[in-house]
Amino acid sequence: MKEKKIALADRSTKIIPIQWDATYFFERAVRSMDRYHYDKALKYFRRAAEYEPENPVNHCNMAGILSEMGNYEESNRILDSIVNELDPEMTECHFYMANNYANMEMYEAAEDSLVRYLEEDAEGQFLEEAEEMMELLHYELERPTKLAFIKAREGFFEHDRARAMLEDGKFAEAVRLLESIVEKNGEFLAARNNLALAYYYMGMFDKAMATIKQVLELESGNLHALCNLAIFYQHAGDKEELAPLVELLCKTVPFHQEHVFKLATTMGILGEHGEAYRHFMRLLKDGALKSDPCLFHYAAVAACNMGRYDESRRLWQQVKKLDPESHVPGYYLEQLERMENGQHAAPASYHYHLPFEEQFRLWEKSTESLPDHMKRDPLVRSSFFWALRHGDRHTKLQVIQALGMIADNEVKDALREFIIEPQEDDYLKRIAIFVLRSIGVHESLHAILEGEETVIEHSRMPSRLPIWEDKWQSVLEAALARMNKHYDLVQQHDLLTLWIEFLSRVYPDVPKFGKVEGWAAALEYLTAKMHRREISYHEVSQRYGVSIATVSKCAKRIDEICGIKEKMRMIFPALADHRE
Incomplete structure (x- = not known):
């Protein structure tokens, strides 16, 4: 018995010490969560946070358990302390807070947190879930979410704003925004395409051509870019480059509605009216755009250019039903009889507005000011900016007067650029200076007059007098x-x-x-x-x-x-x- 006791005493006792650290309590918390033991999980996450109080993940886990347990206020208190004290980069906390507020039916607060998440989170980890929550908040608040920017989709939201600017005729503003988008994201091809169009609308043809070629370097089959390039070649009169491109486009049969519409309008502008008519009728038969007067007008123009006058009359009469306030269908229906007798050419433009000359004729009849529809219509505005750069002297004079009646920032920028163009007529530039002053531009103006750079101060008239009393x-x-x-x-x-x-x-x-x-x-x-x-x-x-x-x-x-x-x-x- 004595020997046995000695033998037991000789054995070395092996005790494995427990490592009491944050990792240990984190693992215990996860096991408890797997078993739905949320009380224990919360206790373990609290201990993990006590061991590593500067680690925001431990606090975030604790907030997550509290949310699961329905303690949304305490959860949000912890989440708020994370982003304000521990780690502002943990932007997902704002999404968690938005969920908590939504569960408490505090929808305004939920919206604030959700917007902050979308505007600050670059990764977009919960982007789809956030968009679903936006729909919920839209329904509950009965208004769209107050969102200005989605960081995870940097450029996409701004691109939509730029497109809206183009549709409103705010071309200079659109150019500035699109240039910044392209600078940040060079592979954003839709932004490059629209930037090229914005340059084109402003009459900046060389920049438009260079930009569209950059798109095709990145994606040679981009349909929007190919269509735009064809229009640019036609403008430049480059028949050699245009011919193979038109042949390629004639063989193209796009599937998406947006691409069909782009190709149809392009073929019309290029004078391929049969192709344009075929694509426009595809869109009308599809039914989704059957209430769009513009589409019926485009199809009518194509039919008219093909000599199908009965068809064009039917289509313009449909335009008149869909848009009874518009001058456009009535004007073309009046011209149709003359077209049938060969006394008037078929319309050259597919745009849904009156011809440029007709716009001016109506304006001159209105005596006092430019009609409101001419001020608002982006295509008319585009015509003005184009004519200011490329029109004859008489047209430029008319345009400068018309721009003076629009008198917005876009106009001011265009006239400022006009007066520094060396090749422009001095008399026209003096008219432009007068218009700028009359629409409230009071700062010093830089101009080129009589071949010399001149600074015109507001306090002085543009004269050679040494004083102005x-x-x-x-x-x-x-x-x-x-x-x-x-x-x-x-x-x-x-x-x-x-x-x-x-x-x-x-x-x-x-x-x-x-x-x-x-x-x-x-x-x-x-x-x-x-x-x-x-x-x-x-x-x-x-x-x-x-x-x-x-x-x-x-x-x-x-x-x-x-x-x-x-x-x-x-x-x-x-x-x-x-x-x-």
């Missing part, structure tokens, strides 16, 4: 204030030019101006005469509140110096001397 400005303002609704911008600019010419010729012996209204009335009178408008001394004297003698005296003085009547005789030799 307040009294002279008062005369000008008195005239322009009364002319505003009765004279177009060109005529107002010509009054300004006449006043500067008079002052420049008499300087420094400028007469002492008593009643500024007398000189202002004289300027209006002479400007009206230069533009062959009906006017009398009596009429202007009444409107300016001065005597006929005062207006006559001032007008004769300006005429003596500037030779207005002599210039008019040279321009209109058959015009007899005017007698009051």
Whole structure:
């Protein structure tokens, strides 16, 4: 017995110590969760967090268990402390908080957390779940979610905004946004395609061509890019490059509705009207777009160009039913009879608006301002910007006046660029400067006039006079204030030019101006005469509140110096001397 005790004493006792650390308690917590023992799991996660208080994962796990147990408020308190104190990069905590708030039916708070998650999380781990929650919140709050940006889809949301800008005719804004998207994500081909179109709409043809070729370098079969390239080749008159591309497009039969529509409109622009008609009719037979007046118009134009006048009449009559307020179907139905008799060419444009010349004709008939539909229509705006770069002198003059009536930031940017173009006509640039001032651009303007770079300050008129007196400005303002609704911008600019010419010729012996209204009335009178408008001394004297003698005296003085009547005789030799 004694020997046995000794033998037992000789054995070395092996005790395995337990490692009490965060990992141990984490593993115990996970095993408890697997068995749905949430109380034990919570206890173990708390112990793990005690061992590693700076580790946000342990705290996040604890918040997750609390949420499973229905303790949403405590869960959110922990999640909030994680993103505000431990690790702001754990953006998924905002998604967990959104879930907790939704379970508490606190939908406004849920929306705030969800939006923060989507705007901060770059990985998009819970993107699909977040989109499902957005639908729930939309339903509960009865309004769209207040979301401006999804970081995990960086560029996609902004791209939608840029497309909306293009549809609204805000081309310069769209260009700035699309350029930033492409700079961040060079493989975002849809953004590159739309950037090319934006350049094209603004008349920046070289940039448009370079951008579309970049798309095709990245994806040679991109249908949108191929269609855009074909249109650009046609614009450039490059028949050699265009022919094989048209042949390829004629063989293309796209499946997706968006691609069918793109190809159809492209073939119409390229003059392949049979192909365009075939694709447009595919879309109409599909039924999804059967209430779209634009689509019926496009099909009507294609049919008309094919000589199928009965079909085009039927289609335009359908447009009239779908869009009774539009001028477009009525205009083309009126022209159709002349087309059938060969007296009028078939429409060259597939755009759903009146021809450019017809737009101007309607505007000129409206007397006072540009019709609202012309201001809003992005295709009309595109026509204006294109004509400002590529139109003839007369068209550019009309466009500058029209842009002055639109008067938004897009217009201001376009006119600022116009006045620094060396090849543009100086008179047109001076009109553009006048328009910029009249629509509220008060900062210094950089222009190229008479071949030299010039800075035009707001406090000075664009003249060579060494000074500009307040009294002279008062005369000008008195005239322009009364002319505003009765004279177009060109005529107002010509009054300004006449006043500067008079002052420049008499300087420094400028007469002492008593009643500024007398000189202002004289300027209006002479400007009206230069533009062959009906006017009398009596009429202007009444409107300016001065005597006929005062207006006559001032007008004769300006005429003596500037030779207005002599210039008019040279321009209109058959015009007899005017007698009051």
